[in-house]
Structures are given as C-alpha cells and as structure tokens.
Amino acid sequence: MGKTLYEKIWERHVAVKQEAQPDILYIDLHLIHEVTSPQAFDGLRMNSRKVRRPDRTVATMDHSVPTSDRDKPFEDKIAEKQVHALRQNCKDFGIKLFDLFSLRQGIVHVIAPEMGLTQPGQTIVCGDSHTATHGAFGTLAFGIGTSEVEHVLATQTLKQGKSKTLAVNFVGDLPLGTTAKDLILALIGKYGHDFGTGYVIEYRGRAIKGFSMEERMTICNMSIEIGARAGLIAPDQTTFDYLKGKPHAPKGEEWEEAMELWSELYSDRDAAFDRSVDFDCSEIEPQVTWGTNPGLVVSVNGQVPGIEDFPSEKRKMVENSLEYMGLEPGTLMTDIDVNTVFIGSCTNSRIEDLREAARIVGGYKVADGVRAMVVPGSQMVKQQAEQEGLSKIFIDAGFEWREAGCSMCLGMNPDIAGPGDRIASTSNRNFEGRQGRDSKSHLVSPPMAAAAAIKGHFVDVRNWRTKIAEEV
Amino acid sequence: MEAFKKITGTVAPLDRANIDTDAILPKQFLKRIEKRGYGQYLFYDWRYTESGEPNSGFLLNKPEYQIAQVLLTRENFGCGSSREHAPWALEDFGFKAIIAPSFADIFYNNCFKNGILPISLPNEKVQQLFGKAEAKKGYQLTVDLEKQVVRDNEGFETRFEVDEYRRDMLLNGLDEISATIQFEKEIMEFEKEHRIFYSI
Numbered sequence: 224m225g226k227t228l229y230e231k232i233w234e235r236h237v238a239v240k241q242e243a244q245p246d247i248l249y250i251d252l253h254l255i256h257e258v259t260s261p262q263a264f265d266g267l268r269m270n271s272r273k274v275r276r277p278d279r280t281v282a283t284m285d286h287s288v289p290t291s292d293r294d295k296p297f298e299d300k301i302a303e304k305q306v307h308a309l310r311q312n313c314k315d316f317g318i319k320l321f322d323l324f325s326l327r328q329g330i331v332h333v334i335a336p337e338m339g340l341t342q343p344g345q346t347i348v349c350g351d352s353h354t355a356t357h358g359a360f361g362t363l364a365f366g367i368g369t370s371e372v373e374h375v376l377a378t379q380t381l382k383q384g385k386s387k388t389l390a391v392n393f394v395g396d397l398p399l400g401t402t403a404k405d406l407i408l409a410l411i412g413k414y415g416h417d418f419g420t421g422y423v424i425e426y427r428g429r430a431i432k433g434f435s436m437e438e439r440m441t442i443c444n445m446s447i448e449i450g451a452r453a454g455l456i457a458p459d460q461t462t463f464d465y466l467k468g469k470p471h472a473p474k475g476e477e478w479e480e481a482m483e484l485w486s487e488l489y490s491d492r493d494a495a496f497d498r499s500v501d502f503d504c505s506e507i508e509p510q511v512t513w514g515t516n517p518g519l520v521v522s523v524n525g526q527v528p529g530i531e532d533f534p535s536e537k538r539k540m541v542e543n544s545l546e547y548m549g550l551e552p553g554t555l556m557t558d559i560d561v562n563t564v565f566i567g568s569c570t571n572s573r574i575e576d577l578r579e580a581a582r583i584v585g586g587y588k589v590a591d592g593v594r595a596m597v598v599p600g601s602q603m604v605k606q607q608a609e610q611e612g613l614s615k616i617f618i619d620a621g622f623e624w625r626e627a628g629c630s631m632c633l634g635m636n637p638d639i640a641g642p643g644d645r646i647a648s649t650s651n652r653n654f655e656g657r658q659g660r661d662s663k664s665h666l667v668s669p670p671m672a673a674a675a676a677i678k679g680h681f682v683d684v685r686n687w688r689t690k691i692a693e694e695v
Numbered sequence: 696m697e698a699f700k701k702i703t704g705t706v707a708p709l710d711r712a713n714i715d716t717d718a719i720l721p722k723q724f725l726k727r728i729e730k731r732g733y734g735q736y737l738f739y740d741w742r743y744t745e746s747g748e749p750n751s752g753f754l755l756n757k758p759e760y761q762i763a764q765v766l767l768t769r770e771n772f773g774c775g776s777s778r779e780h781a782p783w784a785l786e787d788f789g790f791k792a793i794i795a796p797s798f799a800d801i802f803y804n805n806c807f808k809n810g811i812l813p814i815s816l817p818n819e820k821v822q823q824l825f826g827k828a829e830a831k832k833g834y835q836l837t838v839d840l841e842k843q844v845v846r847d848n849e850g851f852e853t854r855f856e857v858d859e860y861r862r863d864m865l866l867n868g869l870d871e872i873s874a875t876i877q878f879e880k881e882i883m884e885f886e887k888e889h890r891i892f893y894s895i
C-alpha cells in the first residue's frame with residue numbers, strides 16, 4: 224500500500240521510536256519570535272541547558288513591534304521589554320535574529336519562505352498556530368506551545384503523536400475574480416471551523432495546482448482555522464521555481480540532490496487517507512465573514528443569516544455572534560459599513576496580495592471616515608512594493624503605509640481597533656476582541672478589503688470597474 | 696511539573712462553545728515575559744468591564760467559583776492561537792481539570808505540559824453535568840486519573856479516555872525534556888544521515 228505525503232515526511236523524521244510512546248521527531252527548522260519564547264529560554268537557564276542547534280533556529284520580532292516610528296522608543300514599555308528579552312536570549316544562546324531594522328524582519332511565516340529557508344519535506348515548528356502556512360511547500364509545519372518551544376530548543380526534537388490524515392480535493396476551477404482566500408473561507412464555511420481537529424489536511428486538485436506559492440500559503444495558513452494540526456500541498460514545479468535562487472535555497476550539486484528527494488514528495492496513488500472530501504470550487508463567490516469565527520461566512524451577495532438557519536446545537540453560538548457583531552439577520556452583506564480596513568497578516572500580506580489590492584485601489588480615494596492601512600508582511604515585501612510603485616498607489620488613495628509586522632491582525636502593538644470599530648480585514652481570525660476589545664472583524668480577501676476601503680462598505684469586486692463607472 | 700492523580704473540586708459551568716485562547720487570555724497580557732501570575736487576567740474581557748471593574752454577571756466572579764477546580768464547558772474549547780499563556784492562566788486561577796465535548800489540538804497538548812487534565816466526554820454526559828452544576832451551588836466532581844473516571848457523590852460516574860503516554864506524564868509529573876535528552880546518542884546518529892538543505 225502506498226503512503227501519503229504526510230507519512231513520507233513523518234517517516235523521514237523519526238529520530239527515536241519507543242514502545243508505547245509517541246515518536247521523537249526531528250525538527251529541521253525552528254522559528255521563534257518574541258511572544259512565545261521568553262519563558263522557554265528561562266526554562267533552559269533554570270536547568271543550565273543550552274540550545275542544542277542554534278544553527279537550526281531562526282528568530283524575528285513581529286507580534287508586538289510597532290509598525291511606525293521605529294527609531295523612537297516604544298510607546299509600550301512592556302512590549303519593549305519583551306523585544307529586549309528576545310535580543311538578549313538570541314545573543315546568549317547564539318541564535319540568528321532578524322531584528323527590527325533588518326531588511327529581513329517581518330512576520331515569521333512570511334520571512335522564512337521568502338528567504339528560501341522553508342523547503343519541501345522538512346519539519347518546521349514555531350510557537351504560533353499559523354505555522355501551518357509553510358505546508359504550502361510540502362513541509363510538515365505546525366504550531367507548538369512554549370513548553371514545546373523549550374523542548375525543541377533543548378533537543379531539536381519533539382515528542383509527537385501522529386495525526387490522522389484528511390484529503391481535501393478541490394474539484395473544478397476557481398471562478399474569475401475569486402481568490403485563494405475566498406476558497407479557504409468557503410471551505411471552512413461549509414465544513415465548520417472544527418472539522419479538521421485531529422487531522423493534517425492535504426489540499427489537492429486542479430485549483431491548487433494552478434495556484435502560485437503565495438496563494439498556496441494563504442490556503443495552508445488557514446488550516447488551523449478549520450481545526451487542523453497542519454496543512455500540506457505536494458511540491459511541484461511551481462514550488463521548485465519559487466525556491467530556485469532564494470538566498471538560503473540549495474545551489475549547484477546540492478540543488479540536484481535536494482530535487483531528487485523533493486520529487487518523491489507526493490501521496491502515492493493508492494495511499495489511504497483517514498478521511499477524504501471533495502469540494503466543488505467552480506461556484507464560489509467572494510466571501511465575507513459575519514460572525515465571530517471564520518466558519519461563519521457567506522458570499523458577498525448573501526445576507527446575514529438568522530438563528531433558525533442553524534441546527535439547534537449551533538443556535539447559541541450564532542446568537543452570541545450576532546449580538547457581538549451587532550448585526551441584524553437579513554442585512555445584505557453589501558449594506559454593512561466599515562470604518563477600518565486592514566490589509567496585512569501572514570494570510571495576505573505578501574507581494575501578490577498587495578498587487579491585487581493595489582489594482583483595485585488605483586485612481587480612487589479611501590471613503591470618508593474610513594481608516595485604512597496596509598502592513599506588508601516583511602520588510603522585503605515592503606521594499607519590493609515600493610519599487611513597483613504600489614506604496615504610492617496606496618498612499619495617494621489615503622491608506623497608511625506601514626512597516627512589517629503582525630499589527631492589527633491581533634492588535635498587540637499600537638495598531639489596535641477601537642470599541643465598535645467595524646473592520647474589513649485580510650487576516651485569519653474574527654474572534655471576539657481579536658483586533659481590539661469590542662471591535663468587529665469581517666474577514667475578506669485583499670481585493671475585497673481594498674474595495675471596502677474605497678466604498679466604505681462591502682462590494683462584490685468582480686464588477687468593480689463597471690459598478691463604479693455606472694455610479695459616476 | 697506537579698503530578699496529577701485525583702482531585703475533588705467545585706465545578707464552574709461555563710456554557711459557551713468555541714472559547715478561543717484570545718478569550719481565555721487576551722493578547723495584552725502576552726507581552727509579559729513571566730510564566731506565572733496570569734490567573735488574574737483569565738477571561739479578562741468577560742471578567743472585567745471596560746473601566747476595569749469586575750463584571751458581577753460573569754460566572755467566575757461569583758464567590759462560589761473562586762475555589763473552582765473543574766471547568767465545565769462546551770465543544771472546541773481552546774481553539775485559536777497556540778499561546779501556552781492560556782493554560783498558564785487556567786492553572787494559576789486554580790483549575791486542575793477541564794471537561795468539554797472536544798478541545799482544540801494545540802491547547803489540549805499544552806494542558807498536559809502544565810499539569811491540567813483536559814477530559815473529553817460525549818455531549819450528553821456534558822449536558823447532564825451542566826444540569827447538575829447549574830442546579831446545585833458548589834456542585835463537586837471527583838476526577839480520578841488513575842482509574843480514568845469522573846464521578847460525583849450522587850451516583851454519576853463515567854469513564855474517560857486519555858492516551859497512555861500523556862496519562863503517565865501527568866501521573867508522574869514527568870519532565871519530558873529530561874526524558875528526551877537521554878536519547879542524545881540516538882539523535883546524533885539520526886542527524887548524521889539526515890539531509891538538510893539550508894544553512895544560516
């Protein structure tokens with residue numbers, strides 16, 4: 224019987240097998256950031272332990288760092304202390320850090336792929352649930368807690384039980400004007416945000432094959448939003464082309480050797496998944512969430528559902544959601560006004576995302592009373608966007624153009640939404656209070672967020688040009 | 696880590712599904728670099744009003760739940776971010792066990808590393824326990840990890856499943872890192888053969 228991609232990667236990484244215990248899995252790349260690592264380093268110090276492989280560990284600061292005025296002292300002294308702690312820890316333990324002023328600084332899940340550190344067939348962990356992003360390269364990547372961060376620092380391994388496997392087969396082609404973000408939101412909407420619990424998902428099908436690496440990362444990024452431990456996409460020519468020439472990708476003979484291994488990374492035809500679902504993507508429309516988890520989502524041409532639209536066990540959750548979001552059932556999604564727009568986060572802050580958003584924005588102005596911001600995922604993305612003239616398009620339209628970081632995705636830095644603010648956000652979580660206490664988040668794709676910024680409410684980007692022309 | 700064998704404690708029934716780690720411990724407290732003292736911030740946005748006053752309507756602000764050790768809640772508890780600050784806060788508040796129909800993966804795993812036992816029970820059992828806990832002030836449950844049962848003194852008793860390795864880990868208060876370090880030789884052997892194609 225054949226093996227799934229997951230099983231192949233797993234088997235290549237079992238360092239120790241023990242009777243009646245989880246395997247000890249070798250970790251190829253450990254990414255750390257300022258929020259979930261300080262207590263792990265404290266643990267090492269308390270036990271007089273070293274970082275076993277500082278050369279397999281990479282650090283950056285992204286969650287709590289300011290995205291403007293970086294030359295000034297932090298407004299937030301506690302955040303500053305956390306950033307100092309990371310600097311000190313990296314220095315003491317010999318870990319490479321992409322610090323605040325480095326051109327390589329950025330959201331941890333954006334910088335590792337763009338430097339070529341993320342490669343097919345690896346195991347990657349990070350104290351962050353969106354580590355699943357790296358699965359787009361056919362690498363087993365998942366989020367861990369701080370105790371496990373300490374375990375990896377001390378041993379370069381993790382004790383792990385195997386997950387079940389779930390194949391998600393996308394059938395048909397994605398309609399014009401819809402994006403990877405719409406696809407993953409529609410999937411979560413159909414199956415619910417805990418459908419994937421206990422599984423590692425492999426995304427398959429023609430739509431996936433046709434996606435760029437950026438789009439694949441958007442899909443894998445949101446695996447955790449469906450409850451899955453990780454998401455995987457088998458590497459192919461798109462993956463190899465993306466990697467070739469990246470600063471940390473192998474070169475010359477090493478590249479050939481790598482390609483030999485990488486080209487075996489797919490699920491065999493006769494491999495058995497624990498579960499498999501087909502999802503027809505040929506009918507999907509741009510998506511907008513209306514509730515307080517990513518599964519509560521409808522098409523932009525739909526309306527806010529009512530409590531009776533749900534089975535009895537879900538009604539309480541729906542009621543809580545509607546109340547928190549301040550939405551009346553039956554409201555058209557296009558009638559929902561927003562006063563804040565956030566384009567950023569590890570889901571949608573790469574160069575392609577910014578290009579897509581800029582395409583919508585070009586020539587228009589942000590609507591009155593709307594605060595709109597673009598936060599590139601990395602300083603590299605920022606620099607490239609500036610070279611391509613995208614930043615000028617955003618700035619001319621009235622967007623704030625910021626330094627790289629997590630920013631309003633979770634509002635741990637000063638970019639926080641106020642009570643009552645309604646946000647069109649390209650991030651991945653619309654939980655209560657996620658972007659600021661009592662703020663209301665609607666998850667959308669970058670073009671949808673850009674259009675909402677211009678119009679002050681949600682619009683179907685598929686008829687963007689024509690609609691605007693008609694109104695003039 | 697402290698070992699967990701058997702506890703008897705007050706049950707706090709928090710009737711809400713999909714409680715995420717942002718709700719358990721809001722982001723503004725993630726900036727601290729300490730591991731202790733998060734109990735005061737547990738469920739902060741629900742426990743306190745905007746001006747920082749205790750919200751008297753919230754379950755855990757009621758005097759009878761100040762000493763609660765068992766949290767009873769609904770499905771998909773602990774979804775969202777991987778922050779271990781969430782179990783730290785629950786543990787620091789005094790919770791030793793959490794009963795729910797289901798848990799999010801990373802959170803579930805994080806609990807065991809911090810001496811908290813997460814217990815999945817079928818929906819109807821959870822429903823039954825909600826009935827009991829809401830009807831009787833100070834309702835108590837005994838959680839026995841050795842026997843893998845949850846019971847009260849009114850005749851309720853049910854078995855729960857937990858994987859053997861994690862059970863041992865909790866029962867013995869095992870330090871996983873020390874255990875893995877024993878295999879240093881094997882890990883080094885593995886590394887010799889294992890190919891990695893990047894360097895920093």
Ligand code: SF4
Nearest residue numbers: 353568569629632633
């Ligand atoms: S951008 Fe948001 S989701 Fe991504 S790592 Fe940062 S905080 Fe987490």
